[in-house]
Each structure stands twice: as C-alpha cells, then as structure tokens.
Amino acid sequence: MNKETISLEMEVYEFIEDLEERDARLLRAARSETKNAYAPYSQFRVGAAALLTNGELVKGTNQENASFPAGICAERVLLSTASSLFPGMAIESMAISYDNINGNSDKPISPCGICRQSIYEFQSRTKQPIRIIMGGQEGKIFVLENAASLLPMVFGAEDMQ
Ligand code: THU
Helix, strand or coil: CCCCCCCCCCEEECCHHHCCHHHHHHHHHHHHHHHHCECCCCCEEEEEEEEECCCCEEEEECECCCCHHHCECHHHHHHHHHHHHCCCCCEEEEEEEEEECCCCCCCCCCCCHHHHHHHHHHHHHHCCCCEEEEECCCCCEEEECCHHHHCCCCCCHHHHC
16 A cells, blocks of 8 residues: 655745736736626625636626525636636636625635636646636735645546546
C-alpha cells in the first residue's frame, strides 16, 4: 500500500491593490455584480465575472426559486451565458464574490461542488485552464491558476474513453 497526497497551491493577497490589474478589475466587477442577484430566500448574493480569451467580459449572479432546488449558482449562470453568447470561446479567468446581506462578506468563498464540476467541463472542452479569483466585498483574496485544483480526482470526459 502506498499513500499519496493531493495538495492545492493558491496565492493569497491581503488587498485588492496587490492583485494584477486585470484580476483586480475582474474582482471589482464580481463584487459589483452581486447587486443583480435574485436571492430573496438566502439573502446571499453571489456575483461572478469572467474574462474570455476574446477580451469580452461576461457576468452572472445566483438566481433562486421558491422551489429551492430550481435555483442556480452565479458561476453556472456565467458559464451558460458565456457559452451562449460566445460559443466555444474559452474563459481566461473568473472572479467570484458575494454580498451576505445578513452577515459578513469579508472572506473568500469558493464554488460549490456542482459548479466545480461545471467549471471543469468548461475548461476541458475549451482546452484552457480557468484562473479563479475569490474574494468577498473586503478581506483576503485567493487566486488559483487552474480551476481543476478545486476538484481533486475529478470525473471527466477523459474517464469515459
Ligand atoms: N451560491 C452561488 O451562487 N455560488 C456559490 O459559489 C455558492 C452558493 C448561491 C446558491 C444560493 O442561491 C445561495 O448562494 C446560498 O447558497
């Protein structure tokens, strides 16, 4: 028996001013996009913004539903929007932020499990790793070079060959 370890490396920034300008711009867009969320049930407004490889900016917010499972996360709204407006175009980087109306918004959040799987599918099919920038309205910021590291032992199309 052998033991193996899977580790995750990320960059941690104290201030948005410390980010590269293109990342800072994307995080600002995600922060501001939270105001367009439809989150009357959770009061947890999530905003995502992505820079496509053609230079376009695409945004998404969570859209909830009285039938809770019918709601959809900001990240998957963004992926569907990108893929509908610019079919086949890759995403270079995506920022994710939130505004927790009844609590704090000062720690990064990372995409939920379903979104991780969807982000992985998107980057696999476009053959371009997606850089992920995570931050609240304030506080520390995490940056991952490749969204694949969010989902160790991922199940993907390659496993079905
Ligand atoms: N949510 C997102 O949109 N993205 C995430 O990364 C985490 C959770 C949404 C789903 C739901 O509308 C609300 O946040 C609370 O879970």
